[in-house]
Amino acid sequence: MALAHLLQENKGEILEKWISRVLASYPDDAAMIFQREKDRFANPIGYNTRHALTALYDLLFSGDQPDPAKVAAVVEDFVKIRAVQTFTPAAAVAFVRDLKVVVREYCRKQKDAAPALADWHRFEDTLDAVSDQVFDLYMACRERLYKARLHEISHMNHMLTQHGCPSSLLDADQSAKTAVNPIHIHSNEAR
């Protein structure tokens, strides 16, 4: 059976295995809850994982080579979540490679499934391209995170860590009083 056909025919089973495998990157207790709870607001990680992987699967195996813009649209929110969790960069984007493992295991168990080598190459090339793209998305998320932090710093919240507390005036050496400049900010700078 051609690999593309096999992937389409057995979408339900392969997809479930893939989702389970990706959710298993969380501790067992959490993975169980993320797998079980269907409400998208009560379970943002579980919902986004399922939603993104399902949409990506459809894109990958619907016939043509996947359009990178469409791939980005379906996985971006999911990558955004992985990018701020405690995963290393490699583990955060490993979900694409997970699909390779799932499909290989699936084919191994199917006696009549022996896709041609060319099919495997095409499959692997497709996933490798997506994997590279997902890493770019991951980096874009990290950059966005740092920009948010920079914005926060430039909007005065850094005042707390950058300026001495007036309580420093009460140091044992009272002569230090004259050396401490009063905090002076103007709302002009606050914007």
Added chain:
Amino acid sequence: MADTKVAEMSVKVVKEPSLMTGAIPTQDWWDVEAVFKPGNYCYPGKKSIVEYHNQNLPGIFGEAREWDVESDDWKLPDNWKEIIINGIKERLDKFRSLKIFMDCCVRCGACADKCHFFLGTGDPKNMPVLRAELFRSVYRNDFTLAGKLLGEIAGARPMTFKVLKEWFMYFYQCTECRRCSVFCPYGIDTAEVTMMARELLHLVGVNTNWILEPAANSNRTGNHLGLQPHTFKENAEFLLDDIEEATGVRLQNLNFNRKGAEVLFIFPSADVFADPGIFTFMGYLLLFEHIGLDYTISTYTSEGGNFGLFTHNSLMKKLNGKMYAEAKRLGVKWILGGECGHMWRVLHQYMDTMNGPADFLEMPKSPITGTVFENAASTKMVHISEFTADLIKNGKLKLDKSRNDHQVVTYHDSCNTARGMGLLDEPRYILQHACNNFHEMPENTIREKTFCCGSGTGLNTGEIMDLRMRGGLPRANAVKYVQERYGVNLLSCICAIDRATLLASMQYWNPGVEVCGVSELLGNALIMDGEKERETDLRGNPLAGKEE
């Protein structure tokens, strides 16, 4: 066919604890150690700040010292375990609620998946039940017969450095938002467990600077940034120019430390210096001018936010007491409070037993509508949303809600005002009268089930930005829904920490959504005497139909 070696390696990469993946727990929860790495902990309190607190409240904040969170030597006092155990004993005797919360949990799991930190991290120790278990296990070991006799079998374990590290990690991944309590059949208030654990950590000098320094500043100069009176006043006055630019009206009513005013107005200090709080402040001033309120602002108590709440009840009491001392000194009749979060938690839940009743003040009565706020009979302090909603209900405000037509608004219930004091409908009532485009987020993410911004209780510091984003995921996920469905571009709220931290959260999760206070939208809608034709909102953005 498949390359089994690659397949096996892939399994290992994702499944097994390794440097590649970060450890995936394969042991019992209490065998998993807390590992501090840059980005997952707040910087510890500066020595000078702890010294300052120790001068004012001796014996509460431990020994002032420089220490490194990532090191295994936290320079703790030799008898630190004894200090903690004695501290637990003292609190069990003093706070009956703690004793009940320690004993009555049946581990039903109702709270397990309700915490925004659990939902954003997947870390089981962020399940409220397990977070409390970090404390309960020590309680059982030293204070229950079963624990003393059976040890681990009864879920007991002694206090060790490993446990202390867990406490510091996970009681600073709780924002005391109390969402879990809503779902607990026994009403266990995990926030109070966190408060007690943080007090105990403070006793041995384990603390964070982002909380202690604002608390020191609030104590010393009146506000968390340590702005001195002249700076605070100048900042506020500068905003009058912006109000004039947007409305054509030069307000004359801004005043400070005026004795004999009817009302003392206390609000979060961020509203006079930080974007977007400054626009909320403009809304306050426009409202007061509109109704001719006889009010004053104090530079002595120029901070609503009570950072003491995140440290120790004595400091919380002291900072709250400043508000009342100033109300007494100025001779006002009652206090009006701005859009603040933890100021209201402290006020509503703790003020009365700490510093109340405030009998020297009068029962708050709106000078415009005559409404008596009997709900504030003891604290004598009224929330600006209650006050404003009453004005609207009595037809005292002239509003043009079309001035907010360029915005599509949703409302985030701030934890402290929603769950902490039940203020659910008043802000919505104001929004319904101040703007035409308002859409609620899904039912299980608002009102008493609201999700925290993810950065409350002193966690809104830059060094843990990743962690804040994880904690903010459930809230942002709900905002995303209304952004996609209704085109929401403005997230309103009534808390200064929300205004500061949801900004970063939206920039990461939902670009295109701005954050504002409810009073800002009211300020846009208020029709002022002598105003010019309004072209822009208070931010200088063109109104609908006024775009160039």
